[in-house]
Amino acid sequence: MDMTTKLTAAAERxxxxxxxxxxxxxxxxxxxxxxxxxxxxxxxxxxxxxxRVLTERDRRFMARLEVRxxxxxxxxxxxxxxxxxxxxxxxxxxxxxxxxxxxxxAEAVAAHKEAFHRRVGEVVATDLGREDPALxxxxxxxFEGATHAAVYRGAQTVSAAKAAAAILLERARS
Amino acid sequence: MDMTTKLTAAAERxxxxxxxxxxxxxxxxxxxxxxxxxxxxxxxxxxxxxxRVLTERDRRFMARLEVRxxxxxxxxxxxxxxxxxxxxxxxxxxxxxxxxxxxxxAEAVAAHKEAFHRRVGEVVATDLGREDPALxxxxxxxFEGATHAAVYRGAQTVSAAKAAAAILLERARS
DNA sequence: ACCAATGTAAAACGATCGTTTTACATTGCA
DNA sequence: TGCAATGTAAAACGATCGTTTTACATTGGT
Numbered sequence: 293m294d295m296t297t298k299l300t301a302a303a304e305r306x307x308x309x310x311x312x313x314x315x316x317x318x319x320x321x322x323x324x325x326x327x328x329x330x331x332x333x334x335x336x337x338x339x340x341x342x343x344r345v346l347t348e349r350d351r352r353f354m355a356r357l358e359v360r361x362x363x364x365x366x367x368x369x370x371x372x373x374x375x376x377x378x379x380x381x382x383x384x385x386x387x388x389x390x391x392x393x394x395x396x397x398a399e400a401v402a403a404h405k406e407a408f409h410r411r412v413g414e415v416v417a418t419d420l421g422r423e424d425p426a427l428x429x430x431x432x433x434x435f436e437g438a439t440h441a442a443v444y445r446g447a448q449t450v451s452a453a454k455a456a457a458a459i460l461l462e463r464a465r466s
Numbered sequence: 467m468d469m470t471t472k473l474t475a476a477a478e479r480x481x482x483x484x485x486x487x488x489x490x491x492x493x494x495x496x497x498x499x500x501x502x503x504x505x506x507x508x509x510x511x512x513x514x515x516x517x518r519v520l521t522e523r524d525r526r527f528m529a530r531l532e533v534r535x536x537x538x539x540x541x542x543x544x545x546x547x548x549x550x551x552x553x554x555x556x557x558x559x560x561x562x563x564x565x566x567x568x569x570x571x572a573e574a575v576a577a578h579k580e581a582f583h584r585r586v587g588e589v590v591a592t593d594l595g596r597e598d599p600a601l602x603x604x605x606x607x608x609f610e611g612a613t614h615a616a617v618y619r620g621a622q623t624v625s626a627a628k629a630a631a632a633i634l635l636e637r638a639r640s
Numbered sequence: 641a642c643c644a645a646t647g648t649a650a651a652a653c654g655a656t657c658g659t660t661t662t663a664c665a666t667t668g669c670a
Numbered sequence: 671t672g673c674a675a676t677g678t679a680a681a682a683c684g685a686t687c688g689t690t691t692t693a694c695a696t697t698g699g700t
Binding site for chain 4: 490491492502503506511512
Binding site for chain 2: 309310311313314379380381384385387388389390391393401402405409426429430432433434435436437438439440441443444445448449452453455456459460463
């Protein structure tokens with residue numbers, strides 16, 4: 293595992309578990325097992341590192357959402373929370389922590405959320421056989437809600453969202 | 467307006483807009499218009515101040531949710547985001563920023579989310595005429611989802627959630 | 641008239657922040 | 671054999687962190 297991969301993985305773990313602002317660079321160097329000199333040579337700055345973490349996470353997350361049905365969309369979320377745990381959306385959290393004042397971070401978040409929104413629209417269209425932006429918005433809300441409610445209600449929120457989405461989809465079909 | 471009220475209001479504004487960790491005490495003293503000596507005499511510590519902000523916000527938020535129908539629940543959220551804007555849930559954000567490692571904050575968040583969960587269950591039971599924990603969970607997910615999706619999709623997520631909840635409720639009734 | 645309370649302004653506390661630098665070790669290729 | 675690249679360890683950078691302290695002003699009640 294090269295230094296870039298190791299650093300990005302360590303950073304994602306710490307930022308996700310303890311927050312971006314609360315994670316100091318010394319904690320990061322220790323977790324990544326490298327000197328601060330190497331870290332900065334590799335990442336440039338803390339904000340750039342966070343942006344890279346988000347871009348990498350977007351890649352991994354969106355890869356799981358390459359599905360054809362709304363049901364599979366929520367099944368993918370179930371897998372995700374089983375693997376990654378329930379700590380809410382790292383993208384929204386990063387943006388909120390920095391008040392949207394760190395351009396590199398704000399841009400990575402905006403790019404992800406736009407891609408996510410598009411993907412939900414595509415899956416709904418594929419599953420339903422036609423575009424339905426209003427339904428897609430509802431599915432997006434359920435997805436986002438399951439993600440955040442899971443923080444204090446546990447993974448059951450994802451099955452609740454999945455069931456709700458199935459009802460909405462069935463109704464849209466008839 | 468006494469010092470306690472002024473400080474709490476200023477703190478809520480800054481913590482909400484820029485994040486808890488990113489808000490320094492000097493910024494806080496300036497916004498509250500008081501010396502740091504008075505601030506600490508009044509609040510004790512930064513974490514205690516955040517806990518007070520959350521407790522006060524819980525009071526204000528829950529007061530708006532004293533309704534009898536699910537529709538009114540989402541109407542209340544519509545009012546809330548119109549007044550307070552769309553920056554996600556301050557409770558979950560605070561907890562995430564501190565990794566749950568600040569007891570005063572973690573407790574305030576847990577208390578609020580438990581009260582919120584109970585309230586949603588009550589409103590669903592009142593509206594439906596009977597308890598329905600599964601439906602209540604779905605409504606909670608929609609509420610939380612509208613709150614967080616609104617950060618990047620705008621207030622329309624609340625009407626989307628409201629419409630979805632109406633469909634789920636109608637189906638549960640027949 | 642005076643004491644106690646309550647406030648301000650500002651310096652200082654040690655700690656930690658993100659980042660850069662200095663000095664040195666290892667390694668792979670020409 | 672030697673140079674360039676890539677790494678480490680550790681000190682240092684100035685800035686800022688949350689918090690306490692010192693010294694002083696104002697004010698309301700008995």
